[in-house]
Amino acid sequence: MNSFDGRVVLVTGGTGGLGVAVVKSFLAGGAEVVVPNPDASLGGPLTEVKSDRLQIIASVDLAFTRSPPLHRAEPRAARTP
Numbered sequence: 559m560n561s562f563d564g565r566v567v568l569v570t571g572g573t574g575g576l577g578v579a580v581v582k583s584f585l586a587g588g589a590e591v592v593v594p595n596p597d598a599s600l601g602g603p604l605t606e607v608k609s610d611r612l613q614i615i616a617s618v619d620l621a622f623t624r625s626p627p628l629h630r631a632e633p634r635a636a637r638t639p
Contacts, residue, residue: 560588
């Protein structure tokens with residue numbers, strides 16, 4: 559059993575750079591990962607990550623109303639325009 563099996567993790571800033579590495583790490587550990595990305599037109603390295611346990615949402619607010627609930631929030635530097 560992986561250390562994050564059955565856990566839901568929110569990774570802010572997970573669409574590029576260090577954030578993508580964090581997303582991949584949690585996925586490898588068995589977590590379901592939620593990444594807020596208000597600008598879905600942004601491509602980048604996260605688009606290359608394929609997993610049925612990765613959910614990209616429009617707003618961080620949506621992460622707190624989902625089921626199952628979050629188990630951990632992992633803040634990362636967000637990209638600014």
